[in-house]
Structure formats: structure tokens, C-alpha cells
Amino acid sequence: MAINKTRLYKQHIEHNAKMVDFSGWNMPINYGSQINEHKIVRSSAGIFDVSHMTVFDLFGSEQEAFLRKLLPNDIGKIINNQKGLYSPLLDESGGILDDLIVYNMGNNFRIISNCATSAQNHEWFIKQSSKFDVAVSFNEDVSIIAVQGPESVKKLNKIGFNDINNLSNFDIKCDASVMIAKTGYTGEEGFEIIVNNSEVISLWKKLIDVGASPIGLGARDTLRLEAGLNLYGVDMDQTNNPYESNLSWTIDLNDTDRDFIGKKALSLIDKNISKELKGVILKERSILRSGQVISHENGTGEILSGTFSPTLGYSIGMARLDKGHNNKGKVQIRNKEFNIEIISLPFLRKGKIKV
Numbered sequence: 190m191a192i193n194k195t196r197l198y199k200q201h202i203e204h205n206a207k208m209v210d211f212s213g214w215n216m217p218i219n220y221g222s223q224i225n226e227h228k229i230v231r232s233s234a235g236i237f238d239v240s241h242m243t244v245f246d247l248f249g250s251e252q253e254a255f256l257r258k259l260l261p262n263d264i265g266k267i268i269n270n271q272k273g274l275y276s277p278l279l280d281e282s283g284g285i286l287d288d289l290i291v292y293n294m295g296n297n298f299r300i301i302s303n304c305a306t307s308a309q310n311h312e313w314f315i316k317q318s319s320k321f322d323v324a325v326s327f328n329e330d331v332s333i334i335a336v337q338g339p340e341s342v343k344k345l346n347k348i349g350f351n352d353i354n355n356l357s358n359f360d361i362k363c364d365a366s367v368m369i370a371k372t373g374y375t376g377e378e379g380f381e382i383i384v385n386n387s388e389v390i391s392l393w394k395k396l397i398d399v400g401a402s403p404i405g406l407g408a409r410d411t412l413r414l415e416a417g418l419n420l421y422g423v424d425m426d427q428t429n430n431p432y433e434s435n436l437s438w439t440i441d442l443n444d445t446d447r448d449f450i451g452k453k454a455l456s457l458i459d460k461n462i463s464k465e466l467k468g469v470i471l472k473e474r475s476i477l478r479s480g481q482v483i484s485h486e487n488g489t490g491e492i493l494s495g496t497f498s499p500t501l502g503y504s505i506g507m508a509r510l511d512k513g514h515n516n517k518g519k520v521q522i523r524n525k526e527f528n529i530e531i532i533s534l535p536f537l538r539k540g541k542i543k544v
Contacts, residue, residue: 376416
């Protein structure tokens, strides 16, 4: 039973949201039509309450050294710039504990991670920071609104965010009470805004007043799936390594002297026999769902995420499967086999269909 509510809970109720329990948070799944909300983000601009995400702020003189040890992606890439860095969080065996974004805010670093892993991550950060001059603070004083879609810049300009037009992906702007990052989870142009709790309702209302539409977590899931973005706990977890999760690009080995958690274990993985994460297309009349079994001429696999794609008009999914499929396979759905096409992800990115 959900016990947590964001500061925008009453706003969701006023907009007739259907509320559900999402990892202990009472969150909007949709405001009427999930498909319509999906299409709004692809064509205009939608706003998401993502205040259930976990915000950690770092303090101390050894933040950089701590993060270089903690993460496989190298924080050195953003050490001189106010930017974000995406990285998995690994255990000693190379298993994925979570995925997160670290932001260099100028005076300190900030980590935003998933809500379901907040307690686990906090314990892990405290344990791993014990040898560094670093304090990790669980920040409950801020909320997060994501503004996503091709008209997101236009909507934000209308409410006074006039210095964001030239931001590149993962760039951020900070002042005393607001952090705006050019990041998102939809595959569209977009931003995530972290504000003090006292300001979030005002910001939400301003965005609605200029024509941005509230979007629920249901459309967020179909949007991210079309964009080929992993959902932690569904498409990957601690039993998976980055090489079988399309995250090899986050393993930075350029500094051979840097010893990050999981590095030794990753060096022992034979990447030629690892399973791979792929996109799956089913154009026949059925829907791909989590847990369905895939077979192909050289092995098997399993659907991890699956749904009907409102943009493409047929069913799509993400699957982890043995290599050697030659882009063809079959999926078992209710005792019937269907032909599938196996492709490289994503299906769609920033309005451009990739399949």
C-alpha cells in the first residue's frame, strides 16, 4: 500500500488522475487516455511529476575521488563543467545495483537514482564513502518535474526559462533554488527541473497555463520503451552486467590506473558469449509482455518489457537473448508461436523512427 505522496498529489487529483502504488509512492498512471498522453509528448510537450525519484547531495573535499571509485563511468568527464553523467552502479561482481545520473553542480555533486532502490543505495553510498572525506545527504527538500517533447523549450521559455535554448544533452543550469538539466526518459527533447518543495506547485501550474499537459507513468513507460531505455528492476538488475544490458559504453577504461567497484569482475567476462539486449517487433495481432519465451535457431531468450507502441502501431519489446539469432525468432504467447523480428535498439529517438 502506497504511503508516500509527492507535493503535487492534490494537483493530480484535480486533473482526474488515476493513482496507483508505485514502489510505495501514490503516483498518477494516467489522466484519462494513456495513448493520447503518449502522443502529446511525441508531438508537443508533456509534464511529469517524478518527485518519487531519489536525490542525494554530496559534500566534502573528496567527492571526485569517491565517485571515481564508485562508478564505472568516469566522473572526470564532467569535472570542469556543470553537466550530468549517466552511469550504472555496480557491486563487486559487476552486477547492476541501479542506474543513475550524477550532476556536477559547481560546488558539489548530486546523484539522482530510482525510488525503489533508495534505501539500498543510501546504505551502499555510506559504506563505500567511509574511506573518503565525503558526506552523502538524502535530500527530501526538493521535487522534480520533467518537461518532455519537441515543444518543451518553447513552453519553458514562456515561463521565464530563457537561458536553456543552447543547452546540449546533459548540460545543467543552477541557481539558489532551481537546477534544470537537459535530460529525460522519453527519447524526446526535454528537461528535468529540480526545485524546492515550496515552489513545485507554482511551477506545475505555470507549465499547465502555457499549454503543457500532465502525463502519467503509463505513458512514461511506453515512451521510454520506444526509446530503448532500460527500466531498472525489469530490463536489468543485480544479476545482469553492463555488457548484456547495452551499457558497455558506460564502462570507462581509459584511465588504466582508476580502480572502480566491479572493474576486476568485468575484466573476466567473456563478452563473446554474453547474452545481449535487443529490441523485438511483433506485427501480428498480439502483444509482447514480460516473461514470454523467445526461441531462435541458436538459442533462447525472454521478453523483459513489452507493450503496444502508439507511435509505430504494433507491439514492441526488449529482450535478453542468446546471440546468433540472425534477426529472426519466435515468441510463445498463450500456447501459440508468433514470428518476431529482432533489432538493435532504439525503436525511435527524437521523432525519428529507427526501425
